[in-house]
Amino acid sequence: MDVVSIFRDLFTDYTLRTVALGSALLGLVSGALGVFAVLRRQSLLGDAISHAALPGVALAFLLTGSKQPLVLALGAIVAGWLATVLVLQVTGNTRIKPDAALGIVLAVFFGFGLLLLTFIQRLPDAAKAGLDKFLFGQAATLLGRDLVTMAALGGFALALVLLFWKEFKLLTFDPDFGASLGYPTRWLEILLITLMVIAIVVGIQTVGVVLMSAMLVAPAAAARQWTEKLNVMVLLAGLFGASVGLAGALVSSIVPRLPTGPTVVVFMSVVVLFSLLFAPRRGLLARARQRRRQKWQFAQEALAVHLLQHEGQPNEAVESDVSHAGRHMQWTAAFASGVVSRAEDNDLLSRRHDQLALTDKGRALAREAMER
Amino acid sequence: MNDNKLAIEATDLTVAYQEKPVLWDVDLEAPEGVLMAVVGPNGAGKSTLMKTILGLVPAAAGQVRVYGKPYEQQRHLVGYVPQRGSVDWDFPTDALDVVTMGLYRRLGWMRRPGKAERAAALDALDQVGMADFADRQISQLSGGQQQRVFLARALVQDARIYLMDEPFAGVDATTERAIIGLLRELRRQGKTVLVVHHDLQTVPEYFDWVTLLNVRRIASGPVAEAFTEDNLRRAYGGRIAFLRENGQPPGAADHEPQLELSSAGALNQ
Numbered sequence: 051m052d053v054v055s056i057f058r059d060l061f062t063d064y065t066l067r068t069v070a071l072g073s074a075l076l077g078l079v080s081g082a083l084g085v086f087a088v089l090r091r092q093s094l095l096g097d098a099i100s101h102a103a104l105p106g107v108a109l110a111f112l113l114t115g116s117k118q119p120l121v122l123a124l125g126a127i128v129a130g131w132l133a134t135v136l137v138l139q140v141t142g143n144t145r146i147k148p149d150a151a152l153g154i155v156l157a158v159f160f161g162f163g164l165l166l167l168t169f170i171q172r173l174p175d176a177a178k179a180g181l182d183k184f185l186f187g188q189a190a191t192l193l194g195r196d197l198v199t200m201a202a203l204g205g206f207a208l209a210l211v212l213l214f215w216k217e218f219k220l221l222t223f224d225p226d227f228g229a230s231l232g233y234p235t236r237w238l239e240i241l242l243i244t245l246m247v248i249a250i251v252v253g254i255q256t257v258g259v260v261l262m263s264a265m266l267v268a269p270a271a272a273a274r275q276w277t278e279k280l281n282v283m284v285l286l287a288g289l290f291g292a293s294v295g296l297a298g299a300l301v302s303s304i305v306p307r308l309p310t311g312p313t314v315v316v317f318m319s320v321v322v323l324f325s326l327l328f329a330p331r332r333g334l335l336a337r338a339r340q341r342r343r344q345k346w347q348f349a350q351e352a353l354a355v356h357l358l359q360h361e362g363q364p365n366e367a368v369e370s371d372v373s374h375a376g377r378h379m380q381w382t383a384a385f386a387s388g389v390v391s392r393a394e395d396n397d398l399l400s401r402r403h404d405q406l407a408l409t410d411k412g413r414a415l416a417r418e419a420m421e422r
Numbered sequence: 423m424n425d426n427k428l429a430i431e432a433t434d435l436t437v438a439y440q441e442k443p444v445l446w447d448v449d450l451e452a453p454e455g456v457l458m459a460v461v462g463p464n465g466a467g468k469s470t471l472m473k474t475i476l477g478l479v480p481a482a483a484g485q486v487r488v489y490g491k492p493y494e495q496q497r498h499l500v501g502y503v504p505q506r507g508s509v510d511w512d513f514p515t516d517a518l519d520v521v522t523m524g525l526y527r528r529l530g531w532m533r534r535p536g537k538a539e540r541a542a543a544l545d546a547l548d549q550v551g552m553a554d555f556a557d558r559q560i561s562q563l564s565g566g567q568q569q570r571v572f573l574a575r576a577l578v579q580d581a582r583i584y585l586m587d588e589p590f591a592g593v594d595a596t597t598e599r600a601i602i603g604l605l606r607e608l609r610r611q612g613k614t615v616l617v618v619h620h621d622l623q624t625v626p627e628y629f630d631w632v633t634l635l636n637v638r639r640i641a642s643g644p645v646a647e648a649f650t651e652d653n654l655r656r657a658y659g660g661r662i663a664f665l666r667e668n669g670q671p672p673g674a675a676d677h678e679p680q681l682e683l684s685s686a687g688a689l690n691q
Binding site: 227277280 | 473476477478497498500502504508509510513514515516520523524526527529531532534535559575579
């Protein structure tokens with residue numbers, strides 16, 4: 051299948067359109083909500099919630115015998131919520147630290163979920179099939195009615211984020227100050243976590259409970275690299291999530307028997323890696339470049355200060371000798387000549403044979419550096 | 423200044439984390455219009471006292487009244503400057519936006535800050551000498567500048583009482599001058615300010631009232647009365663030495679106390 055025909059099918063093929071819309075939606079919602087999880091340092095909570103959704107889905111099926119998306123989603127929401135409450139209670143009332151509490155709750159819920167799933171597989175009932183797709187996700191199994199549920203839940207979550215935008219921002223940046231203003235920070239926190247639970251539940255059928263937390267954390271981590279504004283970060287994270295969800299889901303539904311979760315996560319990793327390396331200001335390359343620039347800048351300042359301090363002194367001729375100055379700074383000869391030629395280029399000093407003399411500009415820089 | 427009018431009246435405040443008491447039966451009375459330093463050794467419960475007054479930390483016992491009424495009814499009269507280190511300054515936002523947060527409550531639910539809020543926030547930034555940094559990303563600010571952003575956020579609240587948690591900690595000289603100027607301006611306007619403070623040497627110069635705290639309240643009152651060698655020794659234990667001139671105790675008359683540390687780092691963090 052070539053690219054052109056995939057695009058044609060996107061508009062004509064019902065299954066492919068459902069998959070595309072569903073996965074873009076899940077990426078958008080989890081990406082946007084994930085920003086708050088990441089900034090509040092609650093990324094692991096997302097992981098616990100999504101793993102905890104599995105027994106919720108299984109129990110909802112066992113109790114009702116229904117595979118209606120809304121029923122299963124409600125089961126997942128209740129279980130995810132319960133896991134959150136449990137984590138917070140364990141952290142608050144025992145000496146167990148948050149990371150351990152998250153690990154315990156995640157493992158217990160997920161283990162219980164696997165147990166239920168195995169039990170359901172053995173049931174002599176035709177309706178049992180299909181629940182195992184919640185493990186790694188299968189975009190190809192998305193139906194129109196799934197889409198309606200996802201759109202309703204996701205739309206609800208996004209609308210509340212917009213409605214409580216400034217409250218959520220304050221809660222994330224400085225909850226103590228928010229409480230001092232009289233905000234019910236506890237309730238706001240519960241609301242925000244509930245929205246995170248919803249965002250996760252929207253995605254688990256497509257991406258699976260095991261890797262869903264990647265869709266919460268990774269788009270936000272990537273988006274943070276490109277902006278210094280919260281609203282842009284949320285938009286970017288939603289955009290990254292949507293496009294990666296779309297790409298991963300399409301590929302996995304076109305290639306037979308390729309689970310969506312792992313595909314999406316591989317694509318997402320590429321986006322994160324690219325952002326970590328190449329983002330203009332926060333990227334690793336940009337930082338390395340800046341550090342190198344600062345090193346040369348600092349060395350030139352140090353040299354200028356050294357020269358200024360010996361100006362007019364009896365030992366000026368000795369001290370302004372290139373090799374002497376370099377030794378004084380404990381520089382290698384190569385580095386010293388690099389510093390001198392850069393300083394010459396910047397019009398900070400002039401050089402006659404091995405003697406260095408500050409220009410007015412160089413003197414001004416040295417004085418400024420000493421003031422600092 | 424009306425001495426009969428108490429801006430803050432906390433009685434019998436007791437706070438415990440697990441079983442360990444952090445504040446024990448603390449009374450605090452701040453008359454309207456005073457600039458009060460709250461001093462005490464590390465772990466004395468200074469920050470906890472502020473947070474308890476603000477209802478951020480639940481008290482095991484005691485109550486807080488603001489202008490004679492329970493704090494919950496008077497919250498809008500109290501502005502708060504948390505410790506600078508209590509937030510992550512790598513948060514994606516700029517200085518103006520942080521200051522605007524001081525107006526959120528007055529703005530009400532679901533309403534977005536507009537032109538008026540922007541102008542008020544800019545004005546507050548100007549008062550702390552930070553108008554030129556309004557659009558600066560907050561992680562790009564120096565520690566002192568971040569502290570001034572926090573002060574501006576409290577100023578914009580237009581409160582009658584301010585609680586400040588270590589505004590002088592680790593700031594540059596410019597910021598220190600800016601804060602002192604601000605404190606004096608607030609006093610001139612008749613506001614009441616409580617400041618958790620670390621530097622004992624500057625207490626008599628910057629403040630007119632002082633509370634010495636070490637889990638219990640050791641002393642509280644006008645600096646001249648409460649900031650005595652005896653009280654300081656009781657608050658800090660044996661960890662403080664005094665250089666006395668003319669045999670006068672610190673805080674007496676117009677003589678400023680000169681203190682030195684007998685164990686490094688005990689007083690200045």
